[in-house]
Structures are given as structure tokens and as C-alpha cells.
Amino acid sequence: MNPARRIREEITAAIRSGEWRPGDRVPTEQELAQRYGCARATVSKALGELAAAGLVERRRKAGTFVAHPPVHSAVMAVPDLAELIAARGETYDWVLNSTKVERTREAPCPPPALRIEGVHFAAGEPFALETRFIALGEVPGAAAADFAVEAPGTWLLGHIPWTEARHVIRAVTPARGEAARLKVAARAACLELDRTTWRAGRVVTHVRQLFRGDRFDLIAEFRAGA
Structure with a gap:
């Protein structure tokens, strides 16, 4: 499994299970890159896709957070x-x-x-x-x-x-x-x-x-x- 897909699926699972609650901060791109052994660009792409799906919210200069479901x-x-x-x-x-x-x-x-x-x-x-x-x-x-x-x-x-x-x-x-x-x-x-x-x-x-x-x-x- 490629790193971007693995990041998406594991973060999605953490959110769906309730392990990560709305408003929780997602680890930084640097932390995720180290955890998954990939480039920060790969992490950024995965987080962008999660944001497009409404699962996370990316805030400029503040980081990425679990989104509140509508x-x-x-x-x-x-x-x-x-x-x-x-x-x-x-x-x-x-x-x-x-x-x-x-x-x-x-x-x-x-x-x-x-x-x-x-x-x-x-x-x-x-x-x-x-x-x-x-x-x-x-x-x-x-x-x-x-x-x-x-x-x-x-x-x-x-x-x-x-x-x-x-x-x-x-x-x-x-x-x-x-x-x-x-x-x-x-x-x-x-x-x-x-x-x-x-x-x-x-x-x-x-x-x-x-x-x-x-x-x-x-x-x-x-x-x-x-």
C-alpha cells in the first residue's frame, strides 16, 4: 500500500472509531512524514484529500484538526x-x-x-x-x-x-x-x-x-x- 493511501485510511479509521474526536489536532506533516517514512508532500496530499472529504479541517498557521461533522x-x-x-x-x-x-x-x-x-x-x-x-x-x-x-x-x-x-x-x-x-x-x-x-x-x-x-x-x- 502506498504511503498516501495508508495515511488516509488510518486517519479515517481513527476518526470513524471515535479515537480522534472533532476538534482534535492531527499530528503535523513532519510528524506524519517521520511516522510513515515518506515525504511531506505525500502527507500534504493525503491530508488535502481528507479535507476534501470533510474529515479534517486545515487551518493556516494553526495545523490540521478533525472536522466537526455537519x-x-x-x-x-x-x-x-x-x-x-x-x-x-x-x-x-x-x-x-x-x-x-x-x-x-x-x-x-x-x-x-x-x-x-x-x-x-x-x-x-x-x-x-x-x-x-x-x-x-x-x-x-x-x-x-x-x-x-x-x-x-x-x-x-x-x-x-x-x-x-x-x-x-x-x-x-x-x-x-x-x-x-x-x-x-x-x-x-x-x-x-x-x-x-x-x-x-x-x-x-x-x-x-x-x-x-x-x-x-x-x-x-x-x-x-x-
Whole structure:
């Protein structure tokens, strides 16, 4: 077996088995070249192919790291990010930034609306920014909920049934502050999802979520009609 193929297969096996976890640093090109008795160019080629396959991430001047696998979500569902991230074997966390009651009609929910801002984390790294409005007229219990402990989306799915939902999905460039909070480059590709959900024709909640483009996939499956 040639060295490049051996490097690819052994690193792939270490990642697939869980021996190397997302975010772990991969040995340097020099270390791998010594381990496999080959040129650094061979190592670089193997790592480039692993990066193209989405298994590792090469960061300029920082090294090579095991990539975080993208989280997949069905387009037609209202997903619980905590469940999606946990299903990938990564630790999930939610950090609440602020809550405020909005009483103007400029909010995307009928007033009064509870505005909630926070950040979802996967494996200790920012995964998505969230700005959510909850119609307190439809969901009065939200006023007393502790959204520092439980993300509002998770709370809503557990407490309030919904009957209709509408997604608007866009590829966007984050604002400077958003890029800093997501820890991505200033002009990195991000996925913006705007979702409104209704119950019996009345708005329950509206949310804007901004995802790192390298960490989230939206997937839809279709069947041909008769």
C-alpha cells in the first residue's frame, strides 16, 4: 500500500472509531512524514484529500484538526437543535444573551412578544446564533420560563403544539459582530433560516437562526406523485 493511501485510511479509521474526536489536532506533516517514512508532500496530499472529504479541517498557521461533522435537518420539520447535535455525538449547550418584552407592532409576532437572543454551541464551539420572538398572547407561560436553562426552541416543542410552519432559507454573509460571535471569518458563508410557526392560524413564534455554513445541512426528501 502506498504511503498516501495508508495515511488516509488510518486517519479515517481513527476518526470513524471515535479515537480522534472533532476538534482534535492531527499530528503535523513532519510528524506524519517521520511516522510513515515518506515525504511531506505525500502527507500534504493525503491530508488535502481528507479535507476534501470533510474529515479534517486545515487551518493556516494553526495545523490540521478533525472536522466537526455537519448536522443534518429535514427542511419540512421544525428541528430541536439540542437533539440534532446530541445525535451526532457532540455535547450541546445554549447560552442566553438577553430577553426583552417588545410591545411595538414592528416585531414579527403580535405584541406583546418576548424577544430572546442567544447562541447554540456544539462540542464547545459556536454553532448558531438565534433571535426569537414568542407571542405572549398565545404562549403566556413563556414569560415565566427560564430560558437560561433551556433553549426557547426546545421549550416550545415540549410545551406548545404547532400546526403550520414556514421556512425561508438564505445563504448570507454575516455582519462583523455575528462573524465574531460565530468565530468565523468576516466573509464566511453562513446559512440564515427564518421560521414562523402558527397554531390554529395564530402566530406562536418567529425565529432567525444564523448557522456556520460548514456545520449545518438542510435536507429534503421527495417521492414522485402517482
